[in-house]
Amino acid sequence: MVLLPAFGYLPVLGADTFHLEAWQDLWAHAGLHRSVLLSYFSGLITALVALFIVVLFLAASQGTWIDRAIRRMVSPLLAIPHAAVAFGLAFLIAPSGLLVRWASPGLTGWERPPDLLIVNDPFGLALMAGLILKEVPFLLLMSLAALPQLRPEQRVTLARSLGYAPGIAWLKCVFPALYPLIRLPVYAVIAYATSVVDMALILGPTLPPTLSVSVLTWFNDPDLSRRFMASAGAVLQFGVTLAALLTWWLGEQGIKRLCQRWLANGSRASGATAIAFGGRALLLAVTLLAISALAGLALFSVAGFWRFPDALPGTFTLDHWQRILPGVATPLINTLSVGLAATLIAAVLVVATLEHAARHHLPALRAQWLLYLPLIVPQVAFLFGLVVAVESIAIRPQHALVVAVHLLFVVPYLYLSLSESYRRLDPRWVQVALSLGVPPWRAFWQVRLPLLLTPLLTACAVSLAVSIGQYLPTLLLGGGRVPTITTEAVAMASGGNRRLVAVLALLQALLPFIGFSLALMIPRLVWAKRRQMRGAA
């Protein structure tokens, strides 16, 4: 549906012939090449840096308390929506942001905000920093989930007994086995980073913006003929993402070749110290940056009069909260109703699929990759097609449509986070129940579901967070009529009052946190008298 308008066909606008005008317009558009390069390189570079940080940390990590503490700090970062992280980072690194304030005038000698373009810089460095902040926790958690099946301790112990330093042992014996398991998440990261919209609107360059943002601008242009160009742009975006993925894949093959020799060259300790320090330091830096970004949001949201370069506001006030709260009731209700509806539907679908598979002893879904398609295909590319399709069958933008499109992204994440626990539950529990004469539906409700309550709630919290963070799907399929906290916050990015933006971004970050806290607390309350249910499960 996005292909047809790209070649000039869109009956709704009276265009029913095929031609290449849209592509000519697109090609002639000033700054297009730069947009394309920005999208391409920001995707590849951020994925590379994020993977580097994660791998180095895992290699350095020895399971000491410091490593566990760092891990524990990273996981909640995953729950924070992209837009909130982007705002937090923007407020941190802006010329009048926290970092400059803390360093001024002592280190810099600046008495007023320097005239520098740090946020929205033309090379997209701020955007890349923001993306890395979100990609690192994602890749780390994906790796941690995949690692246990590789028995990394055994491999490292074996290699160390052959004289390898721990970090090198991990890189040579665990990582080659780990990478195939996290390849899909890495591809998802590249696809996301090449086509991200909300973060690019907040942190990305403006003249020209990244390709995805340009496409969005054309799509929303009052001049409807721009729609053709937008469609062509969406197709191009798909091509750019594909090119980035292809480049990465080629790089993978190349590195595999190059590393064959390194893996078996017998070098046991060179670089080990660098890994041990670098791995921890980099991840710690990422974590601290993200946490200070959030703290910055909190500070700005209650800041009264705040003279540059004071490190802290002179006065504190709740004015911004009071001013904004009455207005956010509707977006808040929309956010929650869409999120809860999508989560509920997704949970029923996913649990039904998994239960069916478990009862009939089916192996893991062969069509699984289809489920992950929405995570790999750039949103810009297929959402526009979806909008065109929906318009052509005259469905008006509405709540149900937003819920439906959120499902595309919520279902894969819910499936990802639940399927492992579902499959790992000892089959004997249900067998015992059945052998006691209980019918399958009772065995499901009274044995399997209670035993899986904790992972199920966590999966629901993940999917709620995913739904809350959605910007483009909500904007496009809601047609502007279903404002959520996320769309409101991003809309304020360009012109907005920084303090009001901080309040919205904080609210946006707070909602997933509430979800995760509930997912942690409910099992503890329900199983207060059941020791094994609190510990294991």
Place this chain on the structure above:
Amino acid sequence: MIPNLQSLHIKQMTITLAGEALLAMHCDIAPGEVLTVMGPSGSGKSTLLAYLAGFLSPAFQAQGELYLGDKRLDTLPAEQRGIGLLFQDPMLFPHLSVAGNCRFGLPHRANDKRQQVAQALNQVGLAGFENRDPATLSGGQQARVALMRLLLSQPRAVLLDEPFSKLDTALRQEMRTLVFGQLREAGLPTLLVTHDEADANAAGGPIIALG
């Protein structure tokens, strides 16, 4: 006493995996009798149990028939066969209390559920344990609750999957006496799968060696 006790008949059973025969068996187990099936790991003991209980994975093909008295069982789903299971782990549901575990197996329309549970617990020296969390029980206590849960569900035959292998030696003899005594008293045909000779001796029934 439970009326009309019936034998378990395994008729001309062969189980194959990808065309290759795994095991074959033809035998009868009389009420109150314990048939012991012995064999090293990998000899198909768990496949046999899965077939009898109704959990055989579709990867396997089974021929032959399974009867209790003159009622055919192998065509019924697991929950309608009336075959109870004891595993090497007690498998007490961790989200239910001791009484909850016992009541789980009671038939839906049973009368005096509370009294039946109390009586059953009393029988194995666990009177007053109704509201305890299973996780706070010792291994021997958990095994006894599992046995009573099984008996309360009024099975018509029982399968034992190395039920004593995880108990320590002193407890093992005591549990053997208890389990076999209770099953014999209830007049249930029982199939025991084990690799421990002492289990077979304590069971006192016929022995079949696999593998």
